[in-house]
Amino acid sequence: MASLSLDQLLNNRKASPFTLINDTVNMSALPLLVEFSSRALESQQSLIVVLTETSPRQWLEWINPTSAIHIIDCYTDPMGWDQPIAPYKIKGATVVPIRLDDIERSILAPVLQQTKQSEACLIVVDSVNTLAMISQHKTYQLIRGLESLTTDAIRLVVGYHRDIRLPATHGPGLGDSLDRLASSLVRLEPLKERTQFENQARLTGFMPADSFSYMSLMANWVSRGGLAHIEWRRKSGKISYETNGFCYNQRLEIVPALQLTGEIQVKEIVEVKADPMASLSFNLSLTDEQRKTKENLVLPYMKAQNEVQVDGQASGTIYYEPDAADDFDDEDPDDDLDI
Template sequence: MDRMLQRGSHVFSGISRPPDYALSRPSSSGPGSGRASGLLQSLSGGSEPAGLLLIADSLECEGRSLLKSFVTSAALREEPVHVFSFELSESEFSTGLDDGVRARLQFHDGFSDPLNWEKCGTFTVDRFTARDLLASVSPPPGGAVLPCTVVLDSLSWILQQKQVVFLCRVLQEFQRGATRAELKIRKVVGLLHADLHQPEVVEAICQLASTVVTLTPLPESCGLRMDFPPYASATIVHKRKSGKVLKKEEYFTVEDRFTLRTSVEPIQRQETGGGGDVQVVDPAANLTFNLRLTDKERRTKESLTLPYHFSTEKKTNMLQSGVGEGKIYYEPDAGDDIDEEDPDDDLDI
């Protein structure tokens, strides 16, 4: 818990926007402008089924902005969005969202009284079960079943209170129960602060997810030739229902009103200066064996007659043979054991 408190604005302050440079919308378009639809854009837009989508961030590269871009995209598709928030209050989570997006949010408060000390009837950590999750996202009796998105913010808080086995079981039972109840859940988006947990814990949850988006900061020394300054790099591992696994690396930024902008092109690094002659490195230098032939060895190799080449006599006889004639040419090798006697001489035939 102390480590989560040390994350500062990354967890509790609600200031999850990227730096200011990412908030201005560029007017130019080009090969690196991000207009091409990448895998991250398809997952956000809903054209690519996601199942359980996990956003793994860290203190160096926060992921709540990307999470809110998924929320905004779902709300713009007029889908109800169920937000189970344990790290931010409803007002803090809604900061920066449009009124139309806020109207689509169905907030389940797990922040005010997560341990049920005040008995105020909020969504406590003890209610984080498959049955209570299904009851929270199910429509009222007689209501229409609409496609919806479920947001879990965040799984790291649950892991502070429960074991990873419990969390994996709840997520798996929730997805199976939603299928049996014929609920139209497009995706379950979970935020995980990967730097707070052991690698084996993160790996267990990633194995359960059908899509994992791992965020890493951009190297400070890399030069970018793109029309917009990307905020971070996203490594995406997406498992389709057909069994095909896609792994891509994309660069993205979250603009004003949590609009996602991606670039599917790799980062082009600027060439280092210094106009000296480029030294060519010999890969065969400093080896314990020789990869080259001397002049004598080359002449010996060229004068060697290979066993599968025709001799001069054989070529002459083949060219002089008439039509309809056939001959068998056999040139014994040095190791052949030739017996001149008839092997069947002792047989009475």
């Protein structure tokens, strides 16, 4: 059986320089971010983590690092209210507390320094929403700068809370801008749960509105499972859509969505082809009137077969049988030219 797309992303089996994980309050991206980090360390890659909503100590308890890890701490004192704290080590990991007075320079500079020291590494940002509260423009420039560092050996994984509304700005919002920048999108969704309202609807056909339906009782129940809707933009120009399931059983496991939902998920692959005539200053296509005139045109050698002399005797007949080389292709009129 072919490997699932989410498993390929986690193991970096196929190139995806920038993975954006869109989560909600009902299904957090933290379990996937931790799994990305753990598998990177198992493959002897360096790990650079930018923490804005998670304590460094809690993060290290989740991943239990066995190799090099560098943490940029934007959680402890982001606004610089306390005394400056020097870098320190926890369980062999280097933690660098920083202030967010200048997002791009304070975060991008240490990341750039660490990427120069390692051939293969994973850059993880637990959430960009905290940074976006300070400046959406600077946050986008930061992620764009991190994305410019990516290669086949250097990857970027970013978490984004899709259900949090940021202040309106001119032009595309931060979420849409990050979607366009990412090479693969992962949208998380909890498994559907049957509530008392659904049972009532089955009996009466009436669905009452629940005023407290924003969070469900099964929210973030990773051991029960969740769904990941993946949009993967390949380098070849193909875009694949696939839905995978994941659940926690001593460790995060990636399973087919059918195993959790009972519904068959169809993997869809769309190939994007560029239009060669889109950027031309002149038109090569035919209008309906021109195409009709072309179809009604009688060629000279065809007309000559129907002509007779005055005395009723045919002066000659031309027999024309087109072969494969003379076949005219409407999609490629110049196919017979040796170019």
